[in-house]
Amino acid sequence: MTLTTRFAPSPNGLLHVGHALSAIFAHDTARLNDGRFLLRIEDIDLERRRPEYVSAIYEDLSWLGLTWEEPVLVQSEHFKEYLAAADKLIATGLLYPCFATRSEIAAAADPEKTDPDGAPVYPGLWKGASGEQVGARMAAGDTPALRLNMDAALKVVRAKRGEKPLTFTEIAEDGSAQTITAEPQRWGDAIIIRKDVPASYHLSVVVDDARQGVTHVTRGRDLFAATDLQRLLQELLDLPEPVYSHHRVICWADGRKLSKSNQDMGLRALRDEGATPADIRKVIGLA
Numbered sequence: 001m002t003l004t005t006r007f008a009p010s011p012n013g014l015l016h017v018g019h020a021l022s023a024i025f026a027h028d029t030a031r032l033n034d035g036r037f038l039l040r041i042e043d044i045d046l047e048r049r050r051p052e053y054v055s056a057i058y059e060d061l062s063w064l065g066l067t068w069e070e071p072v073l074v075q076s077e078h079f080k081e082y083l084a085a086a087d088k089l090i091a092t093g094l095l096y097p098c099f100a101t102r103s104e105i106a107a108a109a110d111p112e113k114t115d116p117d118g119a120p121v122y123p124g125l126w127k128g129a130s131g132e133q134v135g136a137r138m139a140a141g142d143t144p145a146l147r148l149n150m151d152a153a154l155k156v157v158r159a160k161r162g163e164k165p166l167t168f169t170e171i172a173e174d175g176s177a178q179t180i181t182a183e184p185q186r187w188g189d190a191i192i193i194r195k196d197v198p199a200s201y202h203l204s205v206v207v208d209d210a211r212q213g214v215t216h217v218t219r220g221r222d223l224f225a226a227t228d229l230q231r232l233l234q235e236l237l238d239l240p241e242p243v244y245s246h247h248r249v250i251c252w253a254d255g256r257k258l259s260k261s262n263q264d265m266g267l268r269a270l271r272d273e274g275a276t277p278a279d280i281r282k283v284i285g286l287a
Ligand code: GLU
Pocket: 008, 009, 010, 042, 205, 218, 219, 223
């Protein structure tokens, strides 16, 4: 099988050196292995995406000297496929509608229980809701999110795998492989279809990694815990399992993360100041 990697930015801001590390890491991994390098625009957040950020992604990556296969997959053109995948989970009773607002969840949640992103674990407000309760909200014109019934999902996985735990393979920078046990339960009843758009980050990623034949998911360490939930979805949807490499994340010396919003270490800004692609490779330690 041809080793296939991807860089999957969200066009919600300009790229910074952290993105350059992810993109170059994925690109070089593919090129060193005679593999394929794909680009995917993860623009399901219709409120935050901007067309000028999409063009900036193409421009900045070309400036870095990267080339990728065409056509580029643009997620907002594929909502139907994400819904079709969700339908499979609905058919096996694994999703349920939830109308709770952020503040209702915050008020009911156990402050001790947070998911790996630091958000409160969903306190199950709509888990046992009756058809009438759901129907009444639908009739009032409200749209629910669809959440994964985590307990039921874990039962399905146990029935499928028996004693074999859900795992993934993490390939370190030196090429060594490690088997990691996935712990999707720490995400609780995660949102699989959002209220505002017919998709979610985790669902669209697993559908697209499979559809595009991605064999090696390379991305920052900040997404390491997301892999637990994504492996669970792959298992529930009978999708192939890629291997993973979560690379280090570039931070400021005091540990703060770089952010798109204030353009810390933005590629545009550095280029305007006279930096070259070789300088960027030096900054991210991939010279
Ligand atoms: N779109 C995600 C981001 O920009 C990356 C998704 C992934 O690599 O799995 O953070």
